[in-house]
Amino acid sequence: MIPDQPDLYAALRQSGVAPQDLPQLLASAAPQVAQRLAPIDKGLLAAILRAGAGGPAIPQAAEIIAYLRRTPPTPLFHPDPASARLLALPTTGQHPDMPAFSDPAFDPWFAACHVDYGIGLYGENRTVYATPQFADTASPERRTIHLGIDVFAPAGTPVFAPYAGRVHVLAYNADPLDYGHTLILEHRAGDVPFFTLYGHLGGSLPRLLSSGATVRAGQHIADLGDWPENGGWAPHLHFQIITDMLEQTGGNFFGVGHASLWDIWQDISPDPNLILHLPDSAIPR
Structure with missing residues (x-):
């Protein structure tokens, strides 16, 4: 569950959620959190989750x-x-x-x-x-x-x-x-x-x-x-x-x-x- 805090990007980075679980995270979020994240580019959110998990934000970037x-x-x-x-x-x-x-x-x-x-x-x-x-x-x-x-x-x-x-x-x-x-x-x-x-x-x-x-x-x-x-x-x-x-x-x-x-x-x-x-x-x- 992502807390409804002012900086949701920081909350996502610290969440430990795997990027493939982003749809489930958004579906189970509190209504106010889901509403705030709805207009945000989901590719950006996935990149934040990858970085939060310790990996590259964009896997192909280094290549x-x-x-x-x-x-x-x-x-x-x-x-x-x-x-x-x-x-x-x-x-x-x-x-x-x-x-x-x-x-x-x-x-x-x-x-x-x-x-x-x-x-x-x-x-x-x-x-x-x-x-x-x-x-x-x-x-x-x-x-x-x-x-x-x-x-x-x-x-x-x-x-x-x-x-x-x-x-x-x-x-x-x-x-x-x-x-x-x-x-x-x-x-x-x-x-x-x-x-x-x-x-x-x-x-x-x-x-x-x-x-x-x-x-x-x-x-x-x-x-x-x-x-x-x-x-x-x-x-x-x-x-x-x-x-x-x-x-x-x-x-x-x-x-x-x-x-x-x-x-x-x-x-x-x-x-x-x-x-x-x-x-x-x-x-x-």
């Missing part, structure tokens, strides 16, 4: 990460950000004069930096997400930890596929400060599928790709979107690796996670620098 470490990708941009002029863009005060990414004043500020790309950080705790939009019924904690790497560049900059695969999802997420035009590709690490997500794209996306289409490594797959087609942000790419789509079937996969579940979210969406290969100077820890 996918090993594949990415040994398999060179095609660069996502030309020139390749790995060897270009970069500026790390942490949101925790290192650039006191930097406007918010959702402020149109960011564009002239960034242009004046005279770099090829700006880099928004993976694993960064971003206070912009501490709003009801990033809350859920299982916990009072907001999802504030960034699960992707942001690459800032001018609107219209082409994006290229890092690996061969197929189009898993094409979507337009229209809510303010959402992904805007969004693409998810499915790839293979041997027999194991994994996914890459591209958010904040331009309106050219539906003309470049169609659902289920085959994609080759290095193919032009998208362009960076401008305001407001990209969700209302300065032009950039939100790039994310996904080892398990959980129960998400649309194009609005979690782009931020809970700090208290960071070990689990790292299994679900490992560091995108496994593909981008950015230098340490661009990704301060």
Whole structure:
């Protein structure tokens, strides 16, 4: 029995329940607990139970990460950000004069930096997400930890596929400060599928790709979107690796996670620098 406490994620992790017993756990939960857990992604709940039992949250994550470490990708941009002029863009005060990414004043500020790309950080705790939009019924904690790497560049900059695969999802997420035009590709690490997500794209996306289409490594797959087609942000790419789509079937996969579940979210969406290969100077820890 799961106690009706404020943080049900912590209660699940501590419950000792096996992930295969999740349906029975939900069916036998007290009504108020069942009601709070009902809207939560069941794949995420199963991952929490696996971690609570001492196993990997996502069983295939280690195999996918090993594949990415040994398999060179095609660069996502030309020139390749790995060897270009970069500026790390942490949101925790290192650039006191930097406007918010959702402020149109960011564009002239960034242009004046005279770099090829700006880099928004993976694993960064971003206070912009501490709003009801990033809350859920299982916990009072907001999802504030960034699960992707942001690459800032001018609107219209082409994006290229890092690996061969197929189009898993094409979507337009229209809510303010959402992904805007969004693409998810499915790839293979041997027999194991994994996914890459591209958010904040331009309106050219539906003309470049169609659902289920085959994609080759290095193919032009998208362009960076401008305001407001990209969700209302300065032009950039939100790039994310996904080892398990959980129960998400649309194009609005979690782009931020809970700090208290960071070990689990790292299994679900490992560091995108496994593909981008950015230098340490661009990704301060």
